[in-house]
Amino acid sequence: AQTVTQSQPEMSVQEAETVTLSCTYDTSESDYYLFWYKQPPSRQMILVIRQEAYKQQNATENRFSVNFQKAAKSFSLKISDSQLGDAAMYFCAYKTGTYKYIFGTGTRLKVLA
Amino acid sequence: ETGVTQTPRHLVMGMTNKKSLKCEQHLGHNAMYWYKQSAKKPLELMFVYNFKEQTENNSVPSRFSPECPNSSHLFLHLHTLQPEDSALYLCASSQAHNEQFFGPGTRLTVL
Numbered sequence: 001a002q003t004v005t006q007s008q009p010e011m012s013v014q015e016a017e018t019v020t021l022s023c024t025y026d027t028s029e030s031d032y033y034l035f036w037y038k039q040p041p042s043r044q045m046i047l048v049i050r051q052e053a054y055k056q057q058n059a060t061e062n063r064f065s066v067n068f069q070k071a072a073k074s075f076s077l078k079i080s081d082s083q084l085g086d087a088a089m090y091f092c093a094y095k096t097g098t099y100k101y102i103f104g105t106g107t108r109l110k111v112l113a
Numbered sequence: 114e115t116g117v118t119q120t121p122r123h124l125v126m127g128m129t130n131k132k133s134l135k136c137e138q139h140l141g142h143n144a145m146y147w148y149k150q151s152a153k154k155p156l157e158l159m160f161v162y163n164f165k166e167q168t169e170n171n172s173v174p175s176r177f178s179p180e181c182p183n184s185s186h187l188f189l190h191l192h193t194l195q196p197e198d199s200a201l202y203l204c205a206s207s208q209a210h211n212e213q214f215f216g217p218g219t220r221l222t223v224l
Contacts, residue, residue, distance in 0.1 A: 045215035099144050103156040
């Protein structure tokens with residue numbers, strides 16, 4: 001069975017600094033999608049970034065980028081120039097088939113002013 | 114209304130009550146999902162509907178009964194729940210291989 005592991009329950013970063021959130025997953029499939037979602041204290045989950053497994057190039061969205069290591073089954077999220085609004089729970093998710101998503105337990109990110 | 118909406122936002126019910134959660138998506142997506150979110154646990158996928166047809170049922174107890182009358186609306190009917198069913202229930206929608214869009218959730222408390 002596929003699993004997603006986020007080994008850091010909580011992380012802190014100073015405002016304007018860079019932080020990396022870790023995610024590893026276990027699968028025997030070769031074609032899949034990976035996502036990072038952000039859930040601010042208001043609770044509405046929003047997409048941060050996505051990565052297709054067949055693409056070797058790491059995805060980037062403004063200050064957010066991923067380090068996708070397919071062989072190592074690792075998918076970390078780097079947040080550059082951290083802002084107070086980045087404080088949230090971050091969930092890593094793996095998508096298999098058309099509709100089955102598997103989420104990790106989340107990492108709570110605190111941004112210190 | 115835009116995106117994915119859920120009502121009610123908060124619900125308190127006794128173990129003998131019957132209530133329903135409602136989800137509506139305004140994005141033209143074909144798939145809709147129910148998740149249960151409990152503290153320190155991964156999101157638990159409960160049900161998936163694709164074009165009104167149920168495609169996933171992750172061994173959810175029968176006290177949770179989903180209904181999908183069309184591809185824009187999804188309900189979760191609740192009856193004889195247990196205190197351990199207290200959680201945040203999230204609805205989401207998606208289109209094919211694209212990402213999911215989530216609603217704000219319903220915070221359910223079972224007394």
